[in-house]
Amino acid sequence: MYKDLRENLAELERIGQLKLVQGAHWDTEIGALANITAGKFGPALLFDNIPGYPKGYRVVTNNFNNPKTMAVALGLEPKETTRELVQEMRTRYKEWISHPIAPRFVSSGPVMENVHRGEEVDLYELPTPVWHHNDVSPVTGERVRMLGTMTAVITQDPETGWVNLGTYRNQVFSRNRVGLDMRDGRHGAMHRDKWWKQGKPMPVAISVGHDPLVGIFAGMEVAPHGVSDYDVMGAIRGEPVEVIKGPLTGLPIPATAEIVLEGFYRPDDERFEEGPFGEWAGYTDGGSTKRSLLVEAVYHRNDPIISGCPPGKPPRCNEMYLLCTWRAALVHNALEAAGVPGVTAVWGHETGNSRVLLIVAIKQQYIGHARQAGLIASQCAAGAYTNKYVVVVDDDIDIYDTNDWLWAVCFRSMPDDSIEIIRRTYGSGAAIKGRFGGWSPSLHKVHAASETQRTLNVPGSVCLIDATVPFEYLNEKPETADPPAELRAALARKWPDLVE
Numbered sequence: 001m002y003k004d005l006r007e008n009l010a011e012l013e014r015i016g017q018l019k020l021v022q023g024a025h026w027d028t029e030i031g032a033l034a035n036i037t038a039g040k041f042g043p044a045l046l047f048d049n050i051p052g053y054p055k056g057y058r059v060v061t062n063n064f065n066n067p068k069t070m071a072v073a074l075g076l077e078p079k080e081t082t083r084e085l086v087q088e089m090r091t092r093y094k095e096w097i098s099h100p101i102a103p104r105f106v107s108s109g110p111v112m113e114n115v116h117r118g119e120e121v122d123l124y125e126l127p128t129p130v131w132h133h134n135d136v137s138p139v140t141g142e143r144v145r146m147l148g149t150m151t152a153v154i155t156q157d158p159e160t161g162w163v164n165l166g167t168y169r170n171q172v173f174s175r176n177r178v179g180l181d182m183r184d185g186r187h188g189a190m191h192r193d194k195w196w197k198q199g200k201p202m203p204v205a206i207s208v209g210h211d212p213l214v215g216i217f218a219g220m221e222v223a224p225h226g227v228s229d230y231d232v233m234g235a236i237r238g239e240p241v242e243v244i245k246g247p248l249t250g251l252p253i254p255a256t257a258e259i260v261l262e263g264f265y266r267p268d269d270e271r272f273e274e275g276p277f278g279e280w281a282g283y284t285d286g287g288s289t290k291r292s293l294l295v296e297a298v299y300h301r302n303d304p305i306i307s308g309c310p311p312g313k314p315p316r317c318n319e320m321y322l323l324c325t326w327r328a329a330l331v332h333n334a335l336e337a338a339g340v341p342g343v344t345a346v347w348g349h350e351t352g353n354s355r356v357l358l359i360v361a362i363k364q365q366y367i368g369h370a371r372q373a374g375l376i377a378s379q380c381a382a383g384a385y386t387n388k389y390v391v392v393v394d395d396d397i398d399i400y401d402t403n404d405w406l407w408a409v410c411f412r413s414m415p416d417d418s419i420e421i422i423r424r425t426y427g428s429g430a431a432i433k434g435r436f437g438g439w440s441p442s443l444h445k446v447h448a449a450s451e452t453q454r455t456l457n458v459p460g461s462v463c464l465i466d467a468t469v470p471f472e473y474l475n476e477k478p479e480t481a482d483p484p485a486e487l488r489a490a491l492a493r494k495w496p497d498l499v500e
C-alpha cells in the first residue's frame with residue numbers, strides 16, 4: 001500500500017485517475033473545478049503553478065470521489081461499481097476494527113524538511129484556496145481562505161490518553177492564527193472540554209496535507225468512540241502508522257504528512273470573523289465570531305501539498321462519495337449487529353450528502369420488519385446525525401438507482417400509513433438558514449452557563465417512508481412491466497446502441 005500522499009497520487013496516475021491542472025487560481029477556480037469534478041464522480045485533481053506561489057506548492061482534491069480512487073485510498077484493488085466497493089468495505093471493516101495496530105513513533109520524517117517557529121510562521125506562504133465564489137465576510141470584506149477542509153485535527157483525551165483525529169475546518173485568520181470549528185458532540189470538542197475543565201490549554205496538531213487514509217479517518221466516524229483512528233489505519237495498512245512526537249505538543253503527527261501546524265487552544269484566545277463558507281448542505285453558511293488558535297509552529301515537506309475537500313451543493317461536494325460509501329457500510333453493519341435480518345443493501349444518498357437521506361433494502365420476513373430496519377438505520381451511531389429521511393424498499397429495488405427507489409416510493413407507499421415521524425432526534429449545529437434541520441435563530445442557543453460556551457445542536461426530526469410492498473400482500477405482488485435482464489441482454493446483442 002502507498003506510504004504517503006505522493007505514492008498514492010502515483011498509483012492514481014497509473015490507473016488513469018489523476019489529472020494535473022496547471023495555473024488554476026487559488027481564488028475560486030480551484031474550488032469550483034474540484035466541486036464540478038466531484039459531482040461527476042471524476043478523477044483526483046492535482047493543482048500546480050498556482051498564481052502567486054512557487055511551482056510545486058500544490059493543492060490536491062477529489063482523491064476519493066469514485067469507486068476506483070476510493071478503493072485505492074483504502075489499499076484495495078480499484079473497483080468498477082459502488083456496490084462492489086461498499087460490499088468489500090463492510091466485510092473488511094469487521095477485520096480491521098478487530099485487529100487494530102498501534103502507531104509507531106519514529107525520530108523524524110519528511111514533514112520536518114521545513115520548520116518554522118514563532119515569528120517565522122506565515123500561513124500566507126501556502127496557496128490556501130478561497131473555495132467558493134461567495135466565501136466573503138460581510139463584516140471584514142475579506143475573502144475566506146480555508147486552509148483546513150480535509151484537515152486532521154489531532155487531540156488527546158487528558159484523562160485516558162486516547163488520541164483522536166477529526167476534520168474540523170481551519171480558516172486562515174492571520175499569518176499565525178487559524179479557526180478550529182469543532183461542532184458539539186465531536187471527539188475533539190469532548191477533549192477540549194476536559195482540558196479546559198482542568199484549567200489547561202488543549203495541545204493541538206493539525207495536519208492540512210496528508211495521504212487520503214488520514215483524511216478518511218479524520219472526516220468520518222469510522223473509528224468508534226475511544227478507539228484511536230491511528231490504530232484502525234494501522235490495521236488497514238497491515239503495519240503501524242509512523243508518527244513523530246510533535247516538538248511542541250508531544251502529539252503523534254504522521255511522519256509523512258505534507259503540512260502540520262502546532263499550537264495550544266485556549267478559551268480566552270483572540271476571536272475573528274469566521275466564514276461565510278459554502279457548506280455541505282449546499283448553502284453559503286455562517287459568518288460568525290469564532291475563537292482562534294495561535295499557530296506556534298509549522299512543519300512542511302519540500303513542495304508541500306494541501307489536501308482539499310471543499311463542501312458544496314451535493315452531489316457537487318468533495319466529501320460526498322467518502323461519506324456515502326462509509327455511511328452505507330457502517331449502517332449496514334449496525335443493522336446486522338442489531339439483529340435485523342434480511343438487509344440486502346444500504347445507501348447514504350449523494351444528494352443528501354450521505355447523512356440526510358438513507359435508503360435501506362430488505363428481504364421482508366415479517367410484519368414490522370421494514371419499520372424496524374428504518375428506525376434502527378436512522379438512529380444507529382453511523383446514521384443518526386442529521387438524518388431526516390429514511391426510505392425502506394424491497395430487495396428487488398436497485399438502491400443505487402434514484403429512479404428505481406423513487407418508483408418504489410411512488411408506487412409501493414401510501415402517505416396515510418407508510419410514513420412515521422420521529423421528533424427531537426440528533427440534529428445539527430450547522431447554522432444553515434431556511435428549513436435545514438428545522439433551524440431557527442431562537443432555537444440555536446449558546447449554553448451560557450457552561451464554561452466552554454458550547455453551541456448546542458438544534459433538535460432534528462426523521463421521516464421514515466416504508467416503500468415496501470405490505471408483507472401480507474408480498475405473495476400477490478405483480479410482476480413489473482420492465483424488460484427482464486435476459487430480454488435486455490438479447491436486445492443489447494442486436495441493438496447495442498439502443499440498449500447499453
Ligand SMILES: Cc1cc2nc3c(=O)[nH]c(=O)nc-3n(C[C@H](O)[C@H](O)[C@H](O)COP(=O)(O)O)c2cc1C
Binds near residue numbers: 167221
Ligand atoms: C470534508 C469534511 C469537512 C468537515 N468539516 C467539519 C467541521 O468544520 N467541523 C466539524 O465539527 N465537523 C466537520 N466534519 C465532520 C467531522 O469531521 C466528522 O463528523 C468526524 O467523524 C469527526 O471526527 P470525530 O468523530 O472523531 O469527532 C467534516 C467532515 C468532512 C469529511
